[in-house]
Each structure stands twice: as structure tokens, then as C-alpha cells.
Amino acid sequence: MKLIVSAAPHxxxxxxxxxxxxxxxxxxxxxxxxxxxxxxxxxxLLTVYGIFSAVVSEYLIQKFRKVPITVSDGSAVxxxxxxxxxxxxxxxxxxxxxxxxxxxxxGKHVFGGLGHNILNPALLARAFLMASxxxxxxxxxxxxxxxxxxxxxxxxxxxxxxxxxLVSSATPLGVxxxxxxxxxxxxxxxxxxxxxxxxxxxxxxxxxxxxxxxLFWGNCGGVIxxxxxxxLLFGAGWLAYKHIIEWRIPTCYILTVFVLSYVFGGIDGxxxxxxxxAVSQVFAGGLILxxxxxxxxxxxxxxxxxxxxxxxxxxxxxxxLIRIKGGxxxxxxxxxxxxxxxxxxxxxxxLPRFFGASRKRRVK
Amino acid sequence: MQKKTFKYGVHPPDFKxxxxxxxxxxxxxxxxxxxxxxxxxxxxxxxxxxxxxxVKTGQLIAKQDGFIxxxxxxxxxxxxxxxxxxxxxxxxxxxxIRIRAExxxxxxxxxxxxxxxxxxxxxxxxxxxxxxxxxxxxxGFPCYVKMMSKNIDTVILNGVExxxxxxxxxxxxxxxxxxxxxxxxxxxxxxxxxxxIIGIEENKPKAIKALHSLLVGLDDVYVQxxxxxxxxxxxxxxxxxxxxxxxxxxxxxxxxxxxxxQNVATAVAAYQAVRYRRPLIDRVITVTGSAVRNPKNFYARxxxxxxYLLEEAKGLIAPxxxxxxxxxxxxxxxxxxxxxxxxxxxAIVFLRExxxxxxxxxxxxxxARCVDVCPLYLLPGRIAxxxxxxxxxxxxxxxxxxxxxxxxxxxxxxxxxxxxxWIDLVKAKLSEMSKEGE
Numbered sequence: 001m002k003l004i005v006s007a008a009p010h011x012x013x014x015x016x017x018x019x020x021x022x023x024x025x026x027x028x029x030x031x032x033x034x035x036x037x038x039x040x041x042x043x044x045l046l047t048v049y050g051i052f053s054a055v056v057s058e059y060l061i062q063k064f065r066k067v068p069i070t071v072s073d074g075s076a077v078x079x080x081x082x083x084x085x086x087x088x089x090x091x092x093x094x095x096x097x098x099x100x101x102x103x104x105x106x107g108k109h110v111f112g113g114l115g116h117n118i119l120n121p122a123l124l125a126r127a128f129l130m131a132s133x134x135x136x137x138x139x140x141x142x143x144x145x146x147x148x149x150x151x152x153x154x155x156x157x158x159x160x161x162x163x164x165x166l167v168s169s170a171t172p173l174g175v176x177x178x179x180x181x182x183x184x185x186x187x188x189x190x191x192x193x194x195x196x197x198x199x200x201x202x203x204x205x206x207x208x209x210x211x212x213x214x215l216f217w218g219n220c221g222g223v224i225x226x227x228x229x230x231x232l233l234f235g236a237g238w239l240a241y242k243h244i245i246e247w248r249i250p251t252c253y254i255l256t257v258f259v260l261s262y263v264f265g266g267i268d269g270x271x272x273x274x275x276x277x278a279v280s281q282v283f284a285g286g287l288i289l290x291x292x293x294x295x296x297x298x299x300x301x302x303x304x305x306x307x308x309x310x311x312x313x314x315x316x317x318x319x320x321l322i323r324i325k326g327g328x329x330x331x332x333x334x335x336x337x338x339x340x341x342x343x344x345x346x347x348x349x350x351l352p353r354f355f356g357a358s359r360k361r362r363v364k
Numbered sequence: 365m366q367k368k369t370f371k372y373g374v375h376p377p378d379f380k381x382x383x384x385x386x387x388x389x390x391x392x393x394x395x396x397x398x399x400x401x402x403x404x405x406x407x408x409x410x411x412x413x414x415x416x417x418x419v420k421t422g423q424l425i426a427k428q429d430g431f432i433x434x435x436x437x438x439x440x441x442x443x444x445x446x447x448x449x450x451x452x453x454x455x456x457x458x459x460x461i462r463i464r465a466e467x468x469x470x471x472x473x474x475x476x477x478x479x480x481x482x483x484x485x486x487x488x489x490x491x492x493x494x495x496x497x498x499x500x501x502x503x504g505f506p507c508y509v510k511m512m513s514k515n516i517d518t519v520i521l522n523g524v525e526x527x528x529x530x531x532x533x534x535x536x537x538x539x540x541x542x543x544x545x546x547x548x549x550x551x552x553x554x555x556x557x558x559x560x561i562i563g564i565e566e567n568k569p570k571a572i573k574a575l576h577s578l579l580v581g582l583d584d585v586y587v588q589x590x591x592x593x594x595x596x597x598x599x600x601x602x603x604x605x606x607x608x609x610x611x612x613x614x615x616x617x618x619x620x621x622x623x624x625x626q627n628v629a630t631a632v633a634a635y636q637a638v639r640y641r642r643p644l645i646d647r648v649i650t651v652t653g654s655a656v657r658n659p660k661n662f663y664a665r666x667x668x669x670x671x672y673l674l675e676e677a678k679g680l681i682a683p684x685x686x687x688x689x690x691x692x693x694x695x696x697x698x699x700x701x702x703x704x705x706x707x708x709x710x711a712i713v714f715l716r717e718x719x720x721x722x723x724x725x726x727x728x729x730x731x732a733r734c735v736d737v738c739p740l741y742l743l744p745g746r747i748a749x750x751x752x753x754x755x756x757x758x759x760x761x762x763x764x765x766x767x768x769x770x771x772x773x774x775x776x777x778x779x780x781x782x783x784x785x786w787i788d789l790v791k792a793k794l795s796e797m798s799k800e801g802e
Binding site: 016308 | 730
């Protein structure tokens with residue numbers, strides 16, 4: 001009788017690293033499917049380029065490093081997919097390829113491969129692409145406000161070049177960014193007062209149910225993977241059901257953005273916007289994609305429960321700070337990257353109270 | 365009654381239907397028994413017989429050595445054949461007395477004191493001590509020592525049996541409910557406890573019902589149904605669930621929060637020890653697993669071999685890849701069926717190759733699933749990661765010394781990291797370092 005002798009436990013849960021990764025892949029499929037439907041076959045191709053080059057570069061790097069080849073664990077597939085999801089559909093074919101190679105080489109394998117990276121590889125690649133080819137990375141093919149009824153009339157009134165720039169701006173975040181600039185607003189109309197009037201009207205448009213609805217379904221400008229809130233939530237729900245993502249990070253992140261947008265989001269000081277405006281700020285840009293699929297990246301998020309809360313809130317604060325005060329209209333990417341850097345510190349500061357620790361022994 | 369539980373933990377499949385439906389059977393007389401001297405926590409017992417001696421069933425063959433130790437009795441009538449090292453139920457070689465059994469057995473003299481509850485506490489404790497009763501849930505802590513605890517208000521009987529496969533306590537609760545309650549009463553009397561609780565997991569509704577029916581109308585003793593979750597049967601988790609009291613860490617005992625926990629099988633053994641002066645020479649053991657032809661529960665004499673029990677269960681129906689002594693979460697894989705059972709052996713599980721995980725460790729992906737399940741709120745992955753790089757302080761601050769070795773972290777780890785072994789390594793290193801420091 002040949003017996004295996006090994007240490008307990010002798011049973012194991014079904015979930016493995018591989019199955020976690022493939023579950024994340026499946027969870028991203030609805031968003032991918034939507035983007036193909038919405039942006040056309042180019043969204044399919046760019047994502048395939050991204051996935052393919054991520055897998056090939058991981059294979060080659062591991063071959064070169066003479067370490068076991070682990071491309072079948074699916075982590076490279078997800079990284080490539082997320083890199084492509086962060087690229088506008090108008091980008092040329094080589095953008096996702098360069099992005100994925102960067103993500104694998106500099107984002108992941110420089111640190112030692114799976115589990116060792118400090119920063120989320122896909123977001124690092126996005127930051128790299130944004131810095132290298134800013135025009136390509138923000139060239140939206142669809143506009144959000146242009147399609148809304150009544151907006152054409154507004155744009156007809158706005159004769160200035162500035163106004164055209166504004167209405168052609170694809171995302172509500174982009175519009176709000178412009179409107180926060182007082183000089184820009186004053187130059188919108190013939191007089192400064194007219195400019196202010198137009199700005200306020202635009203702000204209320206963004207807070208309209210129609211815009212929120214468009215953002216929710218995904219009928220708006222943006223990168224390949226971030227537009228449809230409903231498709232992303234569908235995938236996130238699957239991951240939550242499989243206990244692969246935990247509620248703390250996404251909930252804290254989104255709630256923080258919601259609250260801060262409600263308080264500080266307006267152009268007329270604090271509490272100058274409606275709840276619907278705060279909702280539009282949550283649905284707009286990459287927040288939903290970032291909160292459920294990037295901030296929750298296991299490798300680069302804290303392991304303690306309190307740490308996850310802090311991490312989520314930190315991401316939210318930085319996102320809103322960048323959106324309101326920063327040079328970019330969107331802050332999800334940089335906020336998560338910055339918070340990634342704080343993870344070892346957060347873990348150390350939030351060591352849990354162990355069961356039975358610092359409880360006085362009962363004396364009778 | 366509303367079911368209760370502790371925080372976190374895991375949900376392994378329970379496999380209890382394999383053997384749970386079969387009443388406890390008395391197997392044939394074994395040809396030989398190998399009775400170990402260290403079936404308990406503490407010092408091994410000292411043999412009081414020599415090779416060649418004839419012994420009766422229930423006769424003292426090794427006496428307790430020191431305060432934390434226990435008497436050992438012969439489980440058969442026969443001749444002492446050898447005193448030497450044999451394979452024990454944890455898969456290690458340890459010192460034992462091997463006795464060749466005769467088919468006709470002769471018991472030492474037993475008594476029947478119907479009014480055992482009126483005995484003085486010292487007499488009750490002495491009888492439990494004499495009978496060599498130890499905690500039969502797995503730890504093997506001498507029972508009489510716990511019975512001398514002070515300031516106890518509640519006795520909890522552990523009928524949780526949260527390890528998959530095992531049904532020995534379950535059958536005992538169905539078949540020996542009166543004796544369990546009698547044991548509980550004894551513990552309560554000796555300890556002066558006002559409350560008695562029998563904690564049972566909800567996957568054993570028949571046992572809950574059976575014991576509940578014995579306690580109808582009593583307000584100091586009740587059955588507490590518990591949520592199905594591992595490690596619900598761990599002492600600290602059981603106390604947390606039943607009473608919402610947190611036993612202090614770093615050496616804290618249930619007595620620190622006014623509680624004594626005993627296994628249901630221990631309660632039966634203690635009752636028999638006090639009323640009949642019957643020493644602990646047998647126990648209920650589950651022989652199970654998908655590789656076994658007829659999974660069963662037996663009254664097995666202490667010291668019978670795994671071989672013998674497997675034969676009593678009608679052998680194997682499939683090649684066995686792993687034999688586990690105890691449950692699959694905390695039990696030991698043994699290298700041979702020549703191993704013999706002890707007072708703490710609750711089950712032998714025979715698993716096929718397809719059922720065991722043999723994945724290699726891969727990189728930690730920091731998923732924190734281990735953190736999310738740890739019933740002691742530790743950071744197992746951080747401990748393992750620190751241990752790999754010899755960062756002993758970091759391992760310590762992540763809670764390595766508090767670990768109860770339940771294996772929940774390793775059970776859920778998607779990277780198949782051997783958490784418990786890494787934590788054991790840290791514990792060993794830290795104790796080595798503190799000794800060097802002295």
C-alpha cells in the first residue's frame with residue numbers, strides 16, 4: 001500500500017489562483033461585450049492585441065528568467081485585458097501592445113512576477129501611455145453631452161471656439177473640469193454673466209436624469225472598458241458572489257467619491273450640487289471599473305480588514321482631489337496607483353486585535 | 365432555539381452521511397493491542413507491568429507521572445508481550461505496551477454506586493483521575509485537572525464535531541444521551557457551575573432533538589444549536605458562540621472566563637468512571653472514507669490497530685492514497701495501517717487519490733482569504749510570507765503565537781501555501797530564540 005503522508009489540512013477549497021483569475025476574466029466579459037456592441041469591432045481587436053501581447057511577453061520574460069512558465073494561470077490575460085480596457089477605441093493597434101508589454105515587464109516581472117508587484121500593472125501601463133501619448137489616450141470617439149436633447153440649441157448659441165470645445169468634450173468629467181476654470185467660463189459668452197449662465201445650465205444638464213441614465217447604460221464617451229456601469233456591475237456581482245472580491249474596498253471607494261462629489265463637486269462652493277450630480281460623478285469615468293476590478297486587485301491592496309477600508313477611502317479622496325484640483329479630468333488611475341504604494345504601511349498600521357488579546361482575565 | 369456561532373471560519377463539505385446512519389457496533393475481540401504511554405497532554409505514564417505479566421481488562425498497566433498525566437489501563441485480558449516503540453495514531457514512533465489478547469476476557473472488579481452524585485467532590489475527582497479519563501475530543505488533557513478549576517459558572521459539553529467525516533460523538537449523543545447528561549451533571553456539581561450547555565452543530569438535528577428531549581423543563585441545562593461552520597468545535601470558538609465570552613490569548617484558559625469545556629465522550633467516560641469505577645479502555649471511533657467498503661462507528665478498545673478496524677469495516681473497495689487519523693482538517697496522515705489508536709482517536713479516514721489535494725505551493729497573491737477566515741483574527745498569509753524571509757518579528761506581530769492550527773487558512777488558500785507548517789516553523793523559531801535570550 002503506497003500512502004501519501006502530508007501535513008494537515010487534508011481537504012482544500014475548490015478555488016485556486018488559476019480559478020480566481022479566470023473568474024475575473026469571465027466577470028470582465030459583459031463589459032467587453034458591451035464595448036464591442038457600442039464601439040464596434042475595433043474594441044474587440046484592440047483588446048485581443050492587448051491580451052495576446054501580455055501573454056506572449058509574460059511567456060518570453062519567464063523563459064528568459066528561467067522560471068516556471070505560468071501564463072495558464074490567467075493573470076497575464078487579465079492584465080492585458082485591463083490595459084486594453086483603459087485605452088480609447090480610436091487608439092492605433094500598437095498602443096495596447098506597448099501597454100501590455102510595459103505592464104508585464106515593468107509592472108510585474110521587474111518585481112519578481114505574480115504576487116510581488118507593488119503597483120497594479122494595468123494601471124501603471126495606463127499611466128505610462130497617458131504620459132507618452134496623451135492625445136491618443138484622450139481621443140474619445142463619442143460625446144456624452146452632444147447627444148442630449150437641447151444641447152444642440154445651446155451649442156448654436158455658443159459661438160465661441162471655447163464653447164465648441166466644451167460641447168465636443170466627451171465626458172461629463174471633462175466638461176466639469178472646464179467649467180471649474182473661471183477664466184474659461186467667463187469667456188464662454190459675450191459677457192461674463194452670460195458665461196456663468198451657460199456654465200450653470202451645463203452643470204444642471206450633467207445632473208440630469210438623462211445623463212445619469214446614459215452613463216449607467218454606457219451611452220457615453222470613454223475608454224473601452226469603463227463606459228457601461230451596468231455591464232461592470234454585472235461582472236462585479238459575479239465576483240462578489242464567488243467571494244473573490246470583498247465589499248470593503250469598492251464600497252468605501254464609491255461612497256467616498258459620492259459624498260465628496262456631493263459636498264465639493266459644484267462650481268459655486270460646497271453643497272452647490274444635487275444628489276444626481278454626485279451620482280453622475282460616480283458613474284462617470286473609470287470609477288466603477290477601477291473600484292471593482294483594479295482597486296480590488298489582491299496583490300496591491302491591503303490584507304487587513306481595516307486596511308481595506310482605509311485604502312478604499314484613500315482612493316476616493318485622491319480621486320475627487322484630482323478631479324477637482326488636479327490637471328486631469330479623471331483621477332481613478334493615479335489615485336489607485338498612489339494608494340498601492342501605501343499598502344505595506346497600511347497593513348502595518350492596521351494590525352488587527354487578535355482573538356482574546358488585551359481582555360482582562362476575569363477575577364471574581 | 366436560535367443557533368449561534370463565532371466570527372469567520374470556513375465551510376468544508378461534511379461527508380458525515382457516510383457513517384452517520386450506522387449505530388455503534390462492538391467489534392470482535394482483537395488479537396493484540398498496543399497501548400501507548402503518552403495518550404494525553406503532559407508526561408507519559410510509567411509502566412507498572414513487565415513483559416510476561418498476565419493482565420485483566422481494566423487493570424492499571426501504567427500510572428500517571430506528575431500532575432498533568434493520566435493512568436493507562438489494559439483494554440483486554442491477556443499477556444504483556446512487549447514494551448517498546450510502536451507506530452502511534454499520529455504516525456510517530458512512541459513507547460507502548462503490547463498485549464496479546466485472549467478471546468475470553470476477565471474484567472477487574474467494577475462497582476455500581478447509584479448515588480454517585482452524593483459523593484464528595486474529592487471522591488468524584490479521584491475516581492475520574494484513577495480511571496485515566498482524558499479529553500477525548502482530540503487534545504487529551506487530563507479530565508480531572510479541569511475538574512479542579514475555580515470560579516466556574518458554566519460547563520459546556522462539546523458535541524460540535526465540526527471536523528468532516530467524523531460521526532463518533534454524533535452516534536454517542538444519539539445512543540448514550542442519558543450518560544452524557546449524567547456526566548454534565550457531575551462536572552457541574554464538582555465545579556459548582558450553575559449552568560450547563562451542550563453545544564451541537566445544526567447538521568446533527570437528530571442529536572439536538574435527542575438531547576433536548578432529555579432536558580425538557582430544566583432551566584439550568586440546555587442544548588445550544590450552533591451554525592455549521594469550521595472550527596466551531598475549537599474550545600475558544602465554542603465558548604464565544606455559546607456565551608459570547610472571549611478567552612484571553614497567549615495562554616488564557618476557558619477557566620479565565622468562568623467556563624470549563626468537556627467533550628461529550630469525555631462526559632460519558634467520566635460518568636462511567638465515577639459510577640462504576642470503570643477505567644477508560646475503549647472509545648467510539650468512526651472508520652470511514654470513500655475507500656472503505658462499510659464505513660462504521662465502533663466501540664474500539666484502546667490500542668487496536670488501524671488494520672484490525674479496517675477489517676471490521678470489511679476492508680477497502682478502492683485503492684487508498686491517504687489514511688488520516690482524526691479529521692481531515694487537523695488530523696495526521698499516517699504511513700502505515702500498523703498504527704494503533706489511542707484515547708483521543710475519534711476517526712480513521714481512508715481517502716482515495718482523487719479526493720486529496722496535492723497541489724504545490726505557488727506565490728502568495730495577497731488575496732487575504734486566509735485573513736477573512738481566521739477565527740482568531742490573525743494574518744496567516746503575512747506570517748507565512750514573513751517566515752519565508754526569516755522575518756520572525758513580523759511573523760510574531762501578525763499573530764503567529766496565537767494560532768490554534770485549525771487549518772482554515774490553508775483550506776482556502778488559492779496558492780496552496782502550507783500556512784500551518786509555516787506558522788509552526790515560526791513558533792519553533794521564536795521559542796528557540798527566547799530560550800537563547802535567557
